[in-house]
Amino acid sequence: MIEIKDYFRPKSVEEAYEKLINIEGAEIIGSGAFMRLASRKINLAIDLQDTGLNYVKLEKDEIKIGGATPLGEVERSEIIKEVFEGKLIHVLQSIWSVQLRNIATIGGTIFPKLGFSDLITALLVLNTDVVLFNNGRMPLEVFLTEKIRKDILVELIIKNENRKMSFQYMRNSFYDFSILNSAVSVDEERNFRISIGARPAVAKLATKAMEYLKNNNDIEEASKLAAEEMEYGSNIKASKEYRKMIAPVLVKRGLEEVIQ
Amino acid sequence: MKITLTINNTKREVEISPSEFLLDVLRRLNYSSVKKGCDTGTCGVCTVLMDGKPVLSCSILAASADGHEITTIEGIEKDPEFKNISNALLEEGADQCGFCSPGLILNVYAMGKELKNPTEDEIKKYLVGNLCRCTGYVPQLRAIKKYFEVKA
Ligand SMILES: Cc1cc2nc3c(=O)[nH]c(=O)nc-3n(C[C@H](O)[C@H](O)[C@H](O)COP(=O)(O)OP(=O)(O)OC[C@H]3O[C@@H](n4cnc5c(N)ncnc54)[C@H](O)[C@@H]3O)c2cc1C
Ligand code: FES
Ligand code: FES
Numbered sequence: 001m002i003e004i005k006d007y008f009r010p011k012s013v014e015e016a017y018e019k020l021i022n023i024e025g026a027e028i029i030g031s032g033a034f035m036r037l038a039s040r041k042i043n044l045a046i047d048l049q050d051t052g053l054n055y056v057k058l059e060k061d062e063i064k065i066g067g068a069t070p071l072g073e074v075e076r077s078e079i080i081k082e083v084f085e086g087k088l089i090h091v092l093q094s095i096w097s098v099q100l101r102n103i104a105t106i107g108g109t110i111f112p113k114l115g116f117s118d119l120i121t122a123l124l125v126l127n128t129d130v131v132l133f134n135n136g137r138m139p140l141e142v143f144l145t146e147k148i149r150k151d152i153l154v155e156l157i158i159k160n161e162n163r164k165m166s167f168q169y170m171r172n173s174f175y176d177f178s179i180l181n182s183a184v185s186v187d188e189e190r191n192f193r194i195s196i197g198a199r200p201a202v203a204k205l206a207t208k209a210m211e212y213l214k215n216n217n218d219i220e221e222a223s224k225l226a227a228e229e230m231e232y233g234s235n236i237k238a239s240k241e242y243r244k245m246i247a248p249v250l251v252k253r254g255l256e257e258v259i260q
Numbered sequence: 261m262k263i264t265l266t267i268n269n270t271k272r273e274v275e276i277s278p279s280e281f282l283l284d285v286l287r288r289l290n291y292s293s294v295k296k297g298c299d300t301g302t303c304g305v306c307t308v309l310m311d312g313k314p315v316l317s318c319s320i321l322a323a324s325a326d327g328h329e330i331t332t333i334e335g336i337e338k339d340p341e342f343k344n345i346s347n348a349l350l351e352e353g354a355d356q357c358g359f360c361s362p363g364l365i366l367n368v369y370a371m372g373k374e375l376k377n378p379t380e381d382e383i384k385k386y387l388v389g390n391l392c393r394c395t396g397y398v399p400q401l402r403a404i405k406k407y408f409e410v411k412a
Contacts, residue, residue, distance in 0.1 A: 099367065
């Protein structure tokens with residue numbers, strides 16, 4: 001059970017951050033959809049809905065998504081439908097239901113670095129930056145390795161480039177979280193990006209395989225390399241061995257799709 | 261704390277605890293069409309419309325709903341679309357115990373506003389979060405397809 005002592009809806013991100021830092025036990029909330037699944041005590045729940053962080057916009061070659069934007073708004077955005085051949089819509093629609101996506105936010109999906117996250121895996125193969133109120137702008141792959149506890153995810157910035165992408169996952173049923181997921185992308189200069197997530201740890205780029213594909217065309221070998229450079233673990237969903245075996249298959253499917 | 265909800269076009273001031281989720285507040289206020297199933301965001305029986313969009317009332321803090329418009333089945337009772345959807349479900353034997361029906365009807369109602377002539381695939385994607393223990397989904401899908409066919 002989640003226990004919340006007080007609730008606050010600031011009018012600006014500055015005000016939200018000031019409370020987050022100065023009040024012990026203060027936490028940012030999206031809608032509370034994921035938080036409620038764990039048992040925790042929150043002294044002050046800070047709701048960002050009035051801070052102007054609900055938007056999807058295209059500025060020059062950058063797609064900007066506000067940190068408090070519900071996933072459903074992102075999915076319905078005409079901008080998102082247009083870019084990357086509409087593939088991001090497919091990723092968003094793999095996140096449970098219309099009703100959940102209408103409340104779950106970008107901040108609540110990216111900031112906690114959830115291992116099973118589908119969106120993180122997909123965004124890693126696009127050139128995505130995370131903008132934090134205090135720690136500033138950094139590539140998503142850097143953010144995922146940083147130990148940042150108290151900050152506010154203000155915006156995501158995705159480079160709008162001519163990049164083909166594919167998102168693959170394995171799950172027991174559509175009603176479940178991914179047992180393993182993978183995303184692959186390639187630009188016009190054959191710069192590949194490959195990520196594997198839900199291992200069950202959060203997604204990571206397969207940099208060796210990405211490097212290999214700069215000078216080689218062997219997809220089978222690249223998929224093997226990508227799978228080998230990751231660590232896997234066991235949990236209730238699947239064993240380490242199973243994940244290790246399906247990883248090259250998902251990567252290969254993705255590579256085949258983007259090369260077509 | 262005190263919040264203001266516009267429920268089915270009626271403004272109400274409600275005293276809540278900051279820990280409460282919208283579902284519990286609505287049921288406390290006797291909007292009993294809103295059901296509690298899993299209480300973890302999975303089954304969809306708690307679906308209500310917030311500013312016209314379907315949301316899971318079990319998974320949104322009541323405080324976050326402050327200032328928003330909430331619609332439950334009671335609020336669309338007189339809307340001809342409500343009659344059309346529920347009649348289609350009845351005619352196709354698509355509701356048995358009926359526990360999932362309010363959430364399902366509200367989601368079909370919202371889908372009708374968002375998608376004009378949805379394909380079978382679009383219908384399935386839109387309704388993936390409305391679980392039903394009884395019907396096996398076949399009659400539900402038949403009924404909803406029929407509803408959209410007649411509507412078109
Ligand atoms: C039933 C269910 C099924 C799901 N299925 C999937 C799935 O298949 N695939 C998938 O990828 N995900 C899935 N998710 C997770 C979902 O995508 C979201 O991650 C989650 O619901 C977040 O919800 P929220 O925005 O309400 O965040 P909350 O629950 O409110 O918050 C989650 C965490 O994020 C922090 N936070 C929120 N916003 C910010 C911000 N702007 N800056 C800093 N910190 C912030 C909070 O402090 C908290 O620690 C599922 C969730 C549920 C409940
Ligand atoms: S009770 Fe809300 S989704 Fe099941
Ligand atoms: S009719 Fe019984 S749960 Fe759907």
